[in-house]
Amino acid sequence: MKLLIVIPALNEEQSIESIILRTEQAKKYICDNCKIDAVHMVVVSDGSSDNTVSITKRHSDKTNLIIFEKNRGYGAAIKEGWKSVEDADLFAFIDADGTCDPLFFSELCNMIIEQGADIALGSRLNKNSEMPFVRRIGNTLFSLMLSFVANKRIKDTASGMRVIRKSAINKIMPLPDGLHFTPAMSARAILCEDIIILEKEMKYLEREGASKLNVWKDGIRFLLVILENIFLYFPNKIFNAFACFCLSISIVIIYSPFIFYLNNHFLEDWMLYRFLVTALFSLISIILFSISHITFNVVSFTLRPNSKQKKSILYYIFEHPCSIIIAIFCFSIGSLLIFNSFWDRITTGLTNEHWSRYITMIVLYLSGTILILSFFTNKILKLVKHRLTYLKSIN
16 A cells, blocks of 8 residues: 655745655654555645755655646645655645654554545644644634534644545545645535544644745635535535524514514504514525525535435425425415405505505515425426436446
8 A cells, every 4th residue: 555645845945854854764654553565755846936946856865846836826736746646545745844743644544544534634733732822713613613514523624734545535626726725625524424534633843934824814715615615515504594593683673563463453653664674584584495405405416415314394395295385375374464455456446454464465475486486496406316317327
């Protein structure tokens, strides 16, 4: 079994020689302590303008060197290094800044080989870590965000020391070229049910030289790539959260007029504005719940076709034949609310029905329409799924 270690480097003249020598010395230890027969090292200079390339060339007997004339990004460097050695069984990378110990690759390889992991990473969030406090906070927040939508969790979403099983590469691709390569990989692995990702605490030292990470700029980029992957695998949870928020607002706004009506059996004109805002947020929440269920089905049919999904209440509201019954009920109640007004309009040409009935009717009619449209949209998705399944079976 062959392990490929890629070292992406951008202006790391202070530490590149040290990490090359340490990795070279670690090769025998890695082979002796796990079922690895060979370790190959590749340094990728990502547009370095200092002495990184010249220093690396001194050690051409220990490592291959790939040179990017212009900066293409941390992730691009790792991916290019992986492409350069196609016969490796395990693909790894380690930062060139001297913060991680190459000997720890033996631990990560054993997690892949013995524990069946697809991705193993070294966690910097422990008492022996010298990670700056701000970056600790960011990693913790990103971890909690992913844990909110997935059943798996890792503490260090941006670790720069990992080993990946060759068969898992295509499952996590495509990944970005920049520094957000690692959080994107973590998000993809945590959210994808077919990938097993494990982590183990490792010692983490203060880096040599200036950091390339901009806490705010790259932090926002990390956040966006994590949200992007959440929308890719679990969009329904995001839409459900916003839908519940809008529904809560509508309940809070209408609560006072509702209690007033129960006590006095009439509504005052100033309550019109509350009715309108409640109607708005109620309809937005229904639309969001509908989109949530539709996107859930799209993702289930395409990215998680083999997973067993429990039928949620949204299934019965937007996909089950019950949705048609609920829609008919909405249309019926809405019609009854304004029937007298409609009849008076036909027979006398006048109507004095209260505005609250018309607003409620509009909400009910639109809700029924959304239910019917959602029902047929989900039916179309099922037809597409069955067609694609058939086409796949004959190819």
